[in-house]
Structures are given as C-alpha cells and as structure tokens.
Amino acid sequence: MTGHKNFARHPEYSLLRSTGIFTVGGNIQMNARKILCSLALFATLISQAACSGNWVLEKRLTPADTLQATSKRTVVPGTFVMTVKSVNVFNKMVFLNSEDTYLDRANVAVQITSSVAYNADIRFGGDFRNMVLNRKILVIGSAMKVGADLEQGIIVNTKGDERTYIFVSRASNIFFE
Structure with missing residues (x-):
C-alpha cells in the first residue's frame, strides 16, 4: 500500500x-x-x-388551444402563435391581443413590460407596437388564466371575470412568423 x-x-x-x-x-x-x-x-x-427551446418550438399553441389548456387555472409554459389584432398599453404594461377588443372572452393577451417592449423596439428596429399590429407572432412564455378587474387594470383573485394572459419576460422570446 x-x-x-x-x-x-x-x-x-x-x-x-x-x-x-x-x-x-x-x-x-x-x-x-x-x-x-x-x-x-x-x-x-x-x-x-x-426541455430546451428547440423542443418547445415544435409545440405551438393557438389562442383556442391556450384557452383550453388554461381552463383549470394552471400555468402552461410553451410556444404560442397568434395574430395580433389590437395593442393596449396600461400601467407600464403592453398587451398584444388576439381579438379586436380586450373585453372579448376569447381574447388571449401577450403581456410584456414596457422595458421588454423597448428592447423589442431595438431588436426589430422600429416602433414594436405599430409593427406587430395585424401580424402573426410567435412567443415563448407562460400562459395563465387570472382573475382580472379590467376597469382597474389589476389582477385579482376572483373567479368571476377571468382572462388568459401569456407572460413574456424577454424581447428575445418574441418572433415574427
């Protein structure tokens, strides 16, 4: 030894x-x-x-698929594809809506902060909010059905008025299709 x-x-x-x-x-x-x-x-x-982004990109959820997947109030991570029909800005948040009005129950909104929108302006080389209107986008994020007080613009913990949001945290997770 x-x-x-x-x-x-x-x-x-x-x-x-x-x-x-x-x-x-x-x-x-x-x-x-x-x-x-x-x-x-x-x-x-x-x-x-x-579980990396390449796998997630293969499974693309439409707004109808997203509404069905979030019906049990669960968080659904994935890749979402939709045509942006309207854009709203409220409380330093930008909402990219799948329907003409955010009050529509079939609406699925991509929610990004104003800083993510600013980074998207830089990334795509222009005013992102105008650029995205009536275009098909693909985003990587997490969808969730939340109780929303639409008049106050806040998320509340009620089951009466629920909306589906896709939370996107980075401009690099937004793509034009």
Whole structure:
C-alpha cells in the first residue's frame, strides 16, 4: 500500500477496508457505481436538452388551444402563435391581443413590460407596437388564466371575470412568423 505512513490510523481507512473497496470485489462495486452515476448524469443532460427551446418550438399553441389548456387555472409554459389584432398599453404594461377588443372572452393577451417592449423596439428596429399590429407572432412564455378587474387594470383573485394572459419576460422570446 502506498501513501502517507499514518494512513492506516485514520478512521476513514478502517471504514473503507471494511466495505471491501480495496478488494477485487470492491473495484467491481466501484466501477458499477461510476457507471450508474455516469448514466444518471447523462440522463439529466438528455432531459435538459429535451426541455430546451428547440423542443418547445415544435409545440405551438393557438389562442383556442391556450384557452383550453388554461381552463383549470394552471400555468402552461410553451410556444404560442397568434395574430395580433389590437395593442393596449396600461400601467407600464403592453398587451398584444388576439381579438379586436380586450373585453372579448376569447381574447388571449401577450403581456410584456414596457422595458421588454423597448428592447423589442431595438431588436426589430422600429416602433414594436405599430409593427406587430395585424401580424402573426410567435412567443415563448407562460400562459395563465387570472382573475382580472379590467376597469382597474389589476389582477385579482376572483373567479368571476377571468382572462388568459401569456407572460413574456424577454424581447428575445418574441418572433415574427
């Protein structure tokens, strides 16, 4: 055995010797552990790759699909495609609506902050709010049905008047189709 001369006095050494790691059977056990650990890491990497943006881009939800998916008040992450028919600005938020009026129950609104809209102005090289009107867009975000007080412009916790919003946090998650 090589190593430090006081190696045998360490309590870890007696534990390692008793588990058989220094024996031939212990080497097989160690190799099996390394293989299992490597497989677990490989599976983790594969699952992360499967959940990356490329996978999400294949599943495109229309406003009708989004309304159905959020009917149980769950958060639905994904890629959403819609034609913007109207744009509203309220309380430093920009709403890209799928219907002519935001009061329509079939409306699905993409909600972005004014800073995301500003970054979209830079990204697309113009006034994003005018540019997006009557165009088909694809956004990556999370859709959610929320209770909304439309007169006050706030989200409330009631089930009486619910609207579906797609929350988009970055301008790089907005694309023209």
